[in-house]
Amino acid sequence: MTRRVLVVRLDGAGDVLLAGPAVRAVAAAPGAEVTLLCGPDGAAAGRLLPGVRWVLVWASPWIVAPAPPVTAADVDDIVARLAAHAFDEAVVLTSFHQSPLPTALLLRLAGIPRITGASVDYPGSLLDVRLRPGEDLPEDIPEPERALRIAAAAGFELPAGDDGGLAVQPPPEPGSLLEPLPGRPYVVLHPGAAVPARRWPAEHHRRAVRLLARAGIPAVVTGGPGERELTAAVAGDEGLDLGGRTDLAQLAGVLAGASAVVVGNTGAAHLAAAVGTPVVSLFAPVVPAVRWRPHRVPHVLLGDQDAPCRGSRARICPVPGHPCLARITPEQVVEAVCRLVAAPVAAKEGSS
Structure with missing residues (x-):
C-alpha cells in the first residue's frame, strides 16, 4: 500500500x-x-x-x-x-x-x-x-x-548500510565542458554566493587561480548565469571559465571530477560533498560551522570562526573590511588545496 x-x-x-x-x-x-x-x-x-x-x-x-x-x-x-x-x-x-x-x-x-x-x-x-x-x-x-x-x-530511519552522508543521483559526465583539459586533474573555484557576507574577495580568487597555474594545477571557475562577469574576472587567461554554462546536474558532474573545490558556505559546497569531492571551505562565521560545514567529506575549514560577526546571520558583513574572510590569503588557500590533493584521506572532518 x-x-x-x-x-x-x-x-x-x-x-x-x-x-x-x-x-x-x-x-x-x-x-x-x-x-x-x-x-x-x-x-x-x-x-x-x-x-x-x-x-x-x-x-x-x-x-x-x-x-x-x-x-x-x-x-x-x-x-x-x-x-x-x-x-x-x-x-x-x-x-x-x-x-x-x-x-x-x-x-x-x-x-x-x-x-x-x-x-x-x-x-x-x-x-x-x-x-x-x-x-x-x-x-x-x-x-x-x-x-x-x-x-x-516521525518514525523514519535510514536503512542499513546508509551512512547518512550527502548524495545526489549520478551526475552527467562533463563532456565538452572540460575539452580544454583533456584528462588533466583540476581544481574548481566557485567564487559566488547568494549572501555577500559569505564571499571571499574576487581578487583573492583571481590570485589563487594564478598560483594554481604556476603550480601546474588547472583551475576551473564555476558560477551561475548571473555570475558570468565574476567568473570571467576570476578565471582570466589562466583558468577555464564555466560561468553560466552548467545547470546544477552538470555542475555536479564538474565537481565530481575535480581533485578539490574552493568555495564559500553556499550550495556548491554541499554539492561537492554530495559527490565526494574534498572542499577548501571559506567559511564566514555568520552561521555556525558546526551546523553548515561540508558534511562527511575531507575538507579544510578556513576563516576566523571567532570574528565579531559570528552567529549574526548577517547577509552583508557588519564589520568593515570583511576581515573574517578577507584575511585568508590566496597562498593559504592554495596550500590547503595541495594538502587535500596530495592526501585527501588525511583531511578528516573537523580539520582546520
Whole structure:
C-alpha cells in the first residue's frame, strides 16, 4: 500500500541538499512515496536527491528573500495543490532559527492528518509529533543530522548500510565542458554566493587561480548565469571559465571530477560533498560551522570562526573590511588545496 509522504524544506539548493539523508530515511519506509516541497531556488537540488518521486515548488513569504507578497489567492493555490495529492503525512524540516508552524498551518488546511516538526513555540493543533529544540533536539549538530532526527521522530530511519552522508543521483559526465583539459586533474573555484557576507574577495580568487597555474594545477571557475562577469574576472587567461554554462546536474558532474573545490558556505559546497569531492571551505562565521560545514567529506575549514560577526546571520558583513574572510590569503588557500590533493584521506572532518 502506497504511503504518500510530503517532506518540506522551503529553502535554497544547499539546504535541500543537506536534507537529502532525511529524505532517504523517509523513502526507505515500506510503501513510501516521497514528494518534496521546496522553494524555487531549491527545486533543481530536490530533483537530484535519491528517494524523491515528485517535487513541488512554492515561494514561501517567510523564507524567500526578497519575500513575495502574502495573498489569499497564493495561499489558496498552495493549499489546493497540496490537498490534491492526498498526503498521508508530512515531515517539516527546518534549521534552528526557523519555525515549522506557518508551514504546518497550510498543511493542516490541506487536510494532511499527521505532521512532524521541531518547534520551540507551543504548536497547538498544528503538529502531531513535536521535537523541542534544546531538549529533544540538540542545537549544535550538523544540519543533515538535525533533519535525520526530525525524520526519526516521525518514525523514519535510514536503512542499513546508509551512512547518512550527502548524495545526489549520478551526475552527467562533463563532456565538452572540460575539452580544454583533456584528462588533466583540476581544481574548481566557485567564487559566488547568494549572501555577500559569505564571499571571499574576487581578487583573492583571481590570485589563487594564478598560483594554481604556476603550480601546474588547472583551475576551473564555476558560477551561475548571473555570475558570468565574476567568473570571467576570476578565471582570466589562466583558468577555464564555466560561468553560466552548467545547470546544477552538470555542475555536479564538474565537481565530481575535480581533485578539490574552493568555495564559500553556499550550495556548491554541499554539492561537492554530495559527490565526494574534498572542499577548501571559506567559511564566514555568520552561521555556525558546526551546523553548515561540508558534511562527511575531507575538507579544510578556513576563516576566523571567532570574528565579531559570528552567529549574526548577517547577509552583508557588519564589520568593515570583511576581515573574517578577507584575511585568508590566496597562498593559504592554495596550500590547503595541495594538502587535500596530495592526501585527501588525511583531511578528516573537523580539520582546520
